[in-house]
Amino acid sequence: MKLQILGSGCSKCAKLATNAEAAAQALGVSYELEKITDINAIIDSGVMHTPALAIDGEVLLEGKVATAEEIQSLLGAKC
Amino acid sequence: MSRIIPADSPAKMSNGWRSRLRALWKENRTEGRVLLTISAVFLAIYFMPVGTMRFDNALLEGVYLVHWYAQEHVILCLLPAFLIAGAMAVYLSQGAVMRFLGPSAPKPVALGVASVSGILLAVCSCTVLPLFGGIYRRGAGLGPAMAFLYSGPAINILAIVITAKVLGAELGLARAIGAIVFAIVIGVIMHLLYRREEASRAASQPNRAFDSNDNDRPLADTVIFFTLMVGMLVFANWAAADSGVWHLIYTWKWPLTALLGGGFALLLVSRWGWSVGRVLALAVTVAVLALLFPRTPQLAFAVAVVGIATLAALQPGAGQEWFSQSWDFTKQILPLLLIGVLVAGFLLGRPGYEGIIPSPWVDAAVGGNSLLANLLASVLGAFMYFATLTEVPIVQGLLGAGMGKGPALALLLAGPALSLPNMLVIRSIIGTEKTVVYCALVVVMATFSGFIYGAFGS
Numbered sequence: 001m002k003l004q005i006l007g008s009g010c011s012k013c014a015k016l017a018t019n020a021e022a023a024a025q026a027l028g029v030s031y032e033l034e035k036i037t038d039i040n041a042i043i044d045s046g047v048m049h050t051p052a053l054a055i056d057g058e059v060l061l062e063g064k065v066a067t068a069e070e071i072q073s074l075l076g077a078k079c
Numbered sequence: 080m081s082r083i084i085p086a087d088s089p090a091k092m093s094n095g096w097r098s099r100l101r102a103l104w105k106e107n108r109t110e111g112r113v114l115l116t117i118s119a120v121f122l123a124i125y126f127m128p129v130g131t132m133r134f135d136n137a138l139l140e141g142v143y144l145v146h147w148y149a150q151e152h153v154i155l156c157l158l159p160a161f162l163i164a165g166a167m168a169v170y171l172s173q174g175a176v177m178r179f180l181g182p183s184a185p186k187p188v189a190l191g192v193a194s195v196s197g198i199l200l201a202v203c204s205c206t207v208l209p210l211f212g213g214i215y216r217r218g219a220g221l222g223p224a225m226a227f228l229y230s231g232p233a234i235n236i237l238a239i240v241i242t243a244k245v246l247g248a249e250l251g252l253a254r255a256i257g258a259i260v261f262a263i264v265i266g267v268i269m270h271l272l273y274r275r276e277e278a279s280r281a282a283s284q285p286n287r288a289f290d291s292n293d294n295d296r297p298l299a300d301t302v303i304f305f306t307l308m309v310g311m312l313v314f315a316n317w318a319a320a321d322s323g324v325w326h327l328i329y330t331w332k333w334p335l336t337a338l339l340g341g342g343f344a345l346l347l348v349s350r351w352g353w354s355v356g357r358v359l360a361l362a363v364t365v366a367v368l369a370l371l372f373p374r375t376p377q378l379a380f381a382v383a384v385v386g387i388a389t390l391a392a393l394q395p396g397a398g399q400e401w402f403s404q405s406w407d408f409t410k411q412i413l414p415l416l417l418i419g420v421l422v423a424g425f426l427l428g429r430p431g432y433e434g435i436i437p438s439p440w441v442d443a444a445v446g447g448n449s450l451l452a453n454l455l456a457s458v459l460g461a462f463m464y465f466a467t468l469t470e471v472p473i474v475q476g477l478l479g480a481g482m483g484k485g486p487a488l489a490l491l492l493a494g495p496a497l498s499l500p501n502m503l504v505i506r507s508i509i510g511t512e513k514t515v516v517y518c519a520l521v522v523v524m525a526t527f528s529g530f531i532y533g534a535f536g537s
Contacts, residue, residue, distance in 0.1 A: 008208070012407070039504055043212035048177070050209050064400070 001029060001075075006036045006059075007051035013037075016051045016065050023071035137425050137435035144424030144472065145417065154377045156244045157413070158384045159312045160237050165405025166308065167236065169397055170301055171199050180219045180227070186270070189219035190226055194262035197231030198239075207231040208501075212508045220277050221509070222270030225517060226262040228505070232495040233258035236309075237412070237468060242491070244316055245471050246478070254491045257528050261492060265520050272516065300350045307343040311336050315380060333376050337369065340383065353390060353398070361386040412467050419469030427476025434476065442481035445490075448533030450526065456486035457525035460494030461518060464501075470494045485533020493525035 003020050007013030017035060024031040036042060042050065049063025053071065060074050104111055128134040176199055178184070179192040193214065200210065207228060215224035232238065234255050243251025270277065317332040319325075328335070344362050347353040365386065369379035392402035427441070428434035445452045465473070474487050497518060506514040 039208060039212060039507060042209055043216050043508070046213075046217070048210050048213035065403075 002032050002034065002056050004034045004036055004054040004057075005051060006042045006045060006047050006054060008039065008042075009035075009037045010051070012065050013051040016053060016061075019066060019068040020053055020071050022068040023075055026068065026072055027075055029075065133433075133435060136433070137428065140428040140432055140434050141421045141424035143432075144429050144476075145420050147429065148416075148420050148472070152241065152244055154381045154384075155315045156240060156312070157237075157416075158381065158409075159308070159315070160240045161405050161409045161412070162384060162388060163305070163308050163312065164236055164408050165401050165403075166305070167199060168404040169401045170296065170304065176200060177218075180214050180223055182218055182220075184219050186219065186222065189223040190263060190266045190270075193219070193223035193227040193266065194230050194259050195234070196227060197262075198234045198236060200231070208504055208508075211505075215509060220270070221273055221513070222266040222277075225269045226266030229265050229496050229521065230258045230262035232467075233492065237408075238471075238495065240312065240316075241468055241471050245475055246487075248318075250484070250488065250491070253488055253532055257488065257492050257532075258496075261521075261524055261528070264524065265517070268520060269513070269517065273513065296350075300346070304343075304346060304350075307339050307346065311339045311343065314339065315376075333369070336380075337366075340365070347390075351398075353394060357390055357393070361390060415466035416468050416472075419466060420472040423469075423472035423476040427473075427480045430475065430479030433480070436480065438480040441477060445477065445482045445486040448483045448485040448530065450530055452483060452486045453489045453526045453529040453533070454522075456482070456489040456529060457493040457522045460490040460492075460525065461497040461522050462499055463494065464498035465494050467495075483533050485529040485531075487529075488532045489525045489529025492528060493521050497521055 001024075003024060005013055005017045005020065007016070013035070017033065021031075021033060036045070042052075045052075045054065045059060047054075047059055047062055051065065052059055052063065053061040053066065055075065061071070066074075176192065176196050180189055180196070184192075197207070211224050211228040211231075214227055215221055218224070239251055239255050242254050314328070314332045314336045317325075317329050319329045341362070344358050348355050348358050361383070365379050365383045368382055369376060372378050388402055388405060391398040391405075394401075424434060426434045426436050445456050460470075470491060474482075474490055477490070478484075478487050502514060502518060505517070509517075
C-alpha cells in the first residue's frame with residue numbers, strides 16, 4: 001500500500017512518518033512511503049491541518065501525530 | 080571526505096603551487112567550508128570587543144533581560160498560556176469554525192469569521208499556511224483567506240497575552256483590535272481588486288475539510304472551561320494601577336484566582352470526568368502551598384499548572400492529547416523565545432538601559448511619531464522574520480531605547496504577519512502579483528495605523 005505523509009517538513013511530519021513506517025512494519029505489509037511537502041499539493045488533497053497521513057490516496061489522519069499503534073489499527077482496518 | 084592530500088601523480092606535483100592549491104580546494108570542498116566557518120567564528124571571537132564598556136554592558140543586559148523574563152513572565156503568564164493554547168487545539172471544534180469559511184458561506188460572514196478565527200485556530204505560521212491555502216483554493220475565496228492569513232499570527236492567545244503582559248494592556252489591546260480591523264479591510268480590498276478573477280474560479284475539489292466534525296461536549300461546558308482558564312490567567316497577571324476599581328481587583332487578585340481555580344477543579348471533576356481523588360489532592364497541595372508561602376504565589380501557581388498538565392497526561396484520550404499539544408507548544412516556543420530575549424537584551428538593553436546599539440540611533444530611526452518612523456518600522460517588520468512571540472522582547476527593547484508608541488504598533492502589526500520566507504510560500508499559492516499587493520497593503524496600513532495610534536496615544 002502507499003503511505004503518504006503530508007506536511008511542510010517540520011519535526012512533527014518526520015515523527016508521523018517514523019510512526020507510520022513502524023506501524024506498517026509491525027503489520028508486515030509491503031508499503032511505499034511518500035512525503036508530500038509541496039504546499040499546493042497538500043491543499044489540493046484537501047488537507048488543512050498538517051501533518052496528515054493518507055493511505056492509498058485517502059486522507060485518514062489530519063493535524064496530529066498519531067502513535068504507531070493508532071496507525072496500526074487504521075491500517076489493519078484497511079487491509 | 081577525510082582525504083586531505085589528493086593522490087596526485089608525480090607529474091602533476093611538479094605543477095605550480097597555485098594549481099595544486101586549487102586542486103586541493105576542489106577535492107575537499109566541504110572540509111574547506113568547515114574551515115572557513117571555523118575561521119570566521121574564530122576571528123569574531125578574537126576581535127570581540129571584550130573589556131570595552133559598551134560590549135560588556137550589552138552582554139550583561141542580555142542576561143538581565145532573560146532573568147527578568149524568567150521571574151516575571153514565565154510562571155504566571157507563559158505556562159498557563161501554553162496550557163490554554165493546547166486545550167484550544169484539542170477541545171475546540173475546528174470544523175464548526177471552518178464551516179463558515181467553506182465555499183457556500185456568505186462572503187461577509189466568512190470575512191468576519193476569518194478575521195477573528197485566528198484566535199481559535201492557529202498558533203504558529205506553519206499551521207496558518209495550509210489553512211490559508213485551503214480557504215483560498217477550496218473555500219470562501221481570496222478575501223476571507225487573506226483576512227485569516229493576516230490576523231492569525233497577531234491575535235492568537237499566546238501573542239495577545241504576552242504582548243499585554245510585557246508591553247502593557249493598552250498596546251496589547253491596540254494590537255488585537257488593529258489586527259482584526261486590518262484583516263477585514265485587507266480582505267475587502269483584496270476581494271474587490273480581484274473579484275472578476277474570483278468569480279471565474281470555480282471550486283472543483285471535494286470540500287472534505289469543511290465538514291463539521293462536531294465533538295460531543297455541550298457548548299456551555301466548553302465556554303465555561305475556557306472562561307475559567309482565561310480568567311485565572313488574567314487575574315494572576317493583574318497589574319497594579321492608579322484607578323480605584325483596578326487597584327481593588329489588584330489587591331484581591333489571588334483570592335479571585337483561587338476562586339476560579341476551585342471552579343475549574345469542580346468542572347474538571349463533574350464535566351470532564353477526571354478522578355475526584357487526584358483533582359482533590361492537587362487542589363489541597365496548591366492551597367497548602369499558597370497558605371504556607373503567601374509571599375511567593377508563583378510557587379503555588381506553578382504547582383497548579385504542572386499538576387493540571389500531569390493529570391491531563393494521565394487521562395486517556397483527549398486529556399492526553401491536551402497534554403501533548405501543550406508540550407509541543409512549549410517545546411517549540413520557549414527555546415526560541417529565550418534566544419530572542421537574550422539577543423534583544425544584548426542589542427537594545429532593558430528599558431532605561433542601553434545595549435550594544437546606542438539609543439540615539441534608535442531614537443533617530445524610529446523615535447517620535449513621524450510618518451517616516453512609522454514607515455521604517457513597518458517595512459522592517461514586514462521583512463524581518465520573528466520566531467513566534469520574539470517580536471515582543473524586540474519591540475520592548477526598541478521602546479526602551481526610544482522608539483515611539485506609534486512605530487511600535489506599526490512593527491507589531493506588520494511584523495509577525497509577514498516575513499521573507501512566509502512571502503515566498505504565499506507567492507507559490509496566490510502568485511506574485513497578489514502577494515506584492517498584499518505586502519504593500521500591510522505595510523501601508525501598518526504605517527498609517529501606527530501614525531494614528533501614536534498621535535492619539537501620546
